Amino acid sequence: MENSLEKLEESIGYKFKNKNLLKNALTHTSYAYENRVKSYERLEYLGDSILEFISSKYLFENFENLSEGEMTKVRAYSVCENSLYQIAIRHNFSDFLYLGKSEKASKDNKKAILADTVEAVIAAIYLDSQDINTVQKFILENIKDAVEYSSKNVGLKDYKTVLQEKLQANGEVCIKYNIIKEEGPDHNKTFTAEVECDGKKLAIGSGRSKKSAEMEAARKSIDLLS
Numbered sequence: 001m002e003n004s005l006e007k008l009e010e011s012i013g014y015k016f017k018n019k020n021l022l023k024n025a026l027t028h029t030s031y032a033y034e035n036r037v038k039s040y041e042r043l044e045y046l047g048d049s050i051l052e053f054i055s056s057k058y059l060f061e062n063f064e065n066l067s068e069g070e071m072t073k074v075r076a077y078s079v080c081e082n083s084l085y086q087i088a089i090r091h092n093f094s095d096f097l098y099l100g101k102s103e104k105a106s107k108d109n110k111k112a113i114l115a116d117t118v119e120a121v122i123a124a125i126y127l128d129s130q131d132i133n134t135v136q137k138f139i140l141e142n143i144k145d146a147v148e149y150s151s152k153n154v155g156l157k158d159y160k161t162v163l164q165e166k167l168q169a170n171g172e173v174c175i176k177y178n179i180i181k182e183e184g185p186d187h188n189k190t191f192t193a194e195v196e197c198d199g200k201k202l203a204i205g206s207g208r209s210k211k212s213a214e215m216e217a218a219r220k221s222i223d224l225l226s
Helices: 002-012 019-025 029-035 041-062 068-078 081-090 101-105 111-129 132-152 159-167 210-225
Strands: 175-183 190-197 200-207
Touching: 002 019, 019 041, 019 111, 029 101, 041 068, 041 111, 041 132, 068 132, 081 111, 081 132, 111 132, 132 210, 159 175, 159 210, 175 210, 190 210, 200 210
Parallel strands: none
Antiparallel strands: 175 190, 190 200
8 A cells, every 4th residue: 555655645746754644644434443543534624624724815815806705605615525526536535545344345425535535635744744835735736726617606506516416316326527629729718518427418518618618518407307
């Protein structure tokens, strides 16, 4: 696992001096109980506070046009469970988790666990580096896109969430968004996204960003399902 952790360090852009901190951040309660070690829960608690502070500071310093209420909404979207889950997927956290036998055998959705480990890793980076700027770099690199998108769509309905709820009303399904076309110069691109459910294509949408294209595809899918 030590070599595997090096792959994770490369992905997140930070090399730990104390590898045990990183291992602790990836240790689920089921593994901790079975092996009499500490789980990531305390690190998750600290990481949650650091994430809220850094994201709030970034919004305050860079989005003067947003009101207090709007900043709260943008922050909530940018650091919600789904956003943190996407960060975990981006860095393949699932390949490095320490799970107990009971959790490995469980068919429960691991989304919450992966989201929790992102917060735990944030705390681990901070404790290992003893530098808020180092952990800020990791956080902003991973939430900037979500912040940018949310700041431009604050108050609008999140069609991707609505579609997910509709499609998963009777159980878990696999929902995928694919960017199938990019047109125009770099400063004025148009993206086309396609959404599919369990391999079946639902709808296509276009927008000035990948996120807005995906949102439009989700909106059209909702219309088709209504």
